[in-house]
Amino acid sequence: MSVAMKKNDQQILWRDDFPIFANKMNNKDFIYFDTASSAQKPNAVLNAIQAAYTNHYANVHRGLYQYSQQQTALFEAVRDKVKKFIGAPDSYAVVFTRNTTEAINLVAQCWGRTYLHQGDEVILSALEHHANIVPWQMLQNKIGFDIKVVPLNDSGHIDLETLKSLLGSKTKLVALNHISNAIGSILDVERVRAMMDEHAPQAKFLVDGSQSVPHMKLNLAHFAPDFFVFTGHKLYGPNGVGCLVAPVELLNALPPYQGGGDMIERVSFTGTTFQNAPARFEAGTPVIAEVIALGAAIDYLTSIGMEVVEACEKDLLAYLLEGLKNIDGLSIIGPQGVEGRAGIISFVMNNAHPSDIAMVLDQMGIAVRTGHHCCMPLMESLGVEGTVRVSLGIYNTKDDIDLLCEALKKVARMFA
Numbered sequence: 001m002s003v004a005m006k007k008n009d010q011q012i013l014w015r016d017d018f019p020i021f022a023n024k025m026n027n028k029d030f031i032y033f034d035t036a037s038s039a040q041k042p043n044a045v046l047n048a049i050q051a052a053y054t055n056h057y058a059n060v061h062r063g064l065y066q067y068s069q070q071q072t073a074l075f076e077a078v079r080d081k082v083k084k085f086i087g088a089p090d091s092y093a094v095v096f097t098r099n100t101t102e103a104i105n106l107v108a109q110c111w112g113r114t115y116l117h118q119g120d121e122v123i124l125s126a127l128e129h130h131a132n133i134v135p136w137q138m139l140q141n142k143i144g145f146d147i148k149v150v151p152l153n154d155s156g157h158i159d160l161e162t163l164k165s166l167l168g169s170k171t172k173l174v175a176l177n178h179i180s181n182a183i184g185s186i187l188d189v190e191r192v193r194a195m196m197d198e199h200a201p202q203a204k205f206l207v208d209g210s211q212s213v214p215h216m217k218l219n220l221a222h223f224a225p226d227f228f229v230f231t232g233h234k235l236y237g238p239n240g241v242g243c244l245v246a247p248v249e250l251l252n253a254l255p256p257y258q259g260g261g262d263m264i265e266r267v268s269f270t271g272t273t274f275q276n277a278p279a280r281f282e283a284g285t286p287v288i289a290e291v292i293a294l295g296a297a298i299d300y301l302t303s304i305g306m307e308v309v310e311a312c313e314k315d316l317l318a319y320l321l322e323g324l325k326n327i328d329g330l331s332i333i334g335p336q337g338v339e340g341r342a343g344i345i346s347f348v349m350n351n352a353h354p355s356d357i358a359m360v361l362d363q364m365g366i367a368v369r370t371g372h373h374c375c376m377p378l379m380e381s382l383g384v385e386g387t388v389r390v391s392l393g394i395y396n397t398k399d400d401i402d403l404l405c406e407a408l409k410k411v412a413r414m415f416a
């Protein structure tokens with residue numbers, strides 16, 4: 001992709017869409033390398049929130065007056081935007097949740113409680129975020145099924161040969177992240193789907209797309225997940241809204257998640273009936289402006305093109321990996337090259353604790369994340385307490401990377 005080969009031009013254009021970059025942090029130009037934690041927000045998203053509250057604010061699904069109808073239409077249209085953006089087949093429905101964590105808890109409580117039994121096996125991996133471990137453990141304590149954990153291979157990816165050997169008639173669920181939030185490894189989801197079809201066709205496939213949806217062109221039809229989850233705030237959208245995307249028939253066969261308004265068909269003290277999906281899982285007034293603004297984030301990214309985003313970030317990633325090679329005592333944890341990894345790089349440095357590195361960078365206006373990245377079992381299996389994590393977004397430039405590398409050279413000298 002030639003556009004990102006030119007130093008910075010494209011990203012500078014996009015960066016201008018994000019008002020936060022007019023600010024200084026510690027009196028320095030603000031450089032943000034923590035998009036994997038939460039992405040910054042473009043004007044398109046901020047304006048959509050403002051408009052939803054100021055131009056036609058009303059509750060959705062509840063009013064016959066113009067503003068409520070208008071707000072409902074804008075809100076409901078986002079489901080189709082989501083489906084188109086991730087290539088979800090027509091037979092899929094989009095349920096709005098609070099975030100990825102809530103989407104996985106919904107699957108655990110509604111599908112897991114109904115269909116998992118003692119003796120069943122749930123397959124996770126050593127790369128999972130706590131959000132894709134703890135809900136299953138909580139349920140395991142009640143039901144008594146087994147959790148099998150696929151380790152990493154030498155390249156820092158989920159070991160697919162071990163996964164294959166674990167698949168069998170007892171497997172009821174394979175729940176894996178698409179891109180590791182901690183070390184950036186990309187999972188070959190098509191291959192996992194094919195292996196499951198062959199060795200455990202009865203099992204459901206849950207894919208956590210939190211780190212893939214914002215950074216790559218997706219086509220769910222290619223790997224047909226039974227449950228696909230992601231969050232809006234990492235997609236340059238607002239906080240408080242995430243999605244569970246699943247075949248509507250599968251969702252309609254599940255009991256509701258929470259009870260309340262909007263999810264019912266008819267309520268009486270002799271018995272209550274429920275709506276079909278997605279309303280069945282959306283009790284109470286939803287986060288209306290945030291859902292509409294998630295639609296604005298999707299429109300914004302679509303106007304750039306996810307192929308372009310992916311190519312530009314890959315170019316930045318290659319530049320970053322090259323730059324990090326020149327820092328004394330720095331070791332990248334996880335995949336070493338550009339292939340099979342996304343723009344999330346974890347590293348440690350000789351003699352320097354990750355928190356000390358982050359504090360020095362902060363003084364230079366550079367934001368990174370440090371610690372276990374909500375992946376304590378992964379850190380344990382890697383034999384580290386924590387790492388420094390640099391994660392890329394569409395607003396990062398090669399100049400940002402040059403400044404980061406200069407700052408890390410200073411850290412290396414300070415802690416030599």
Ligand code: ALA
Pocket residue numbers: 036037038129181182369373374
């Ligand atoms: N899951 C988010 C991260 O990786 C919070 O930083």
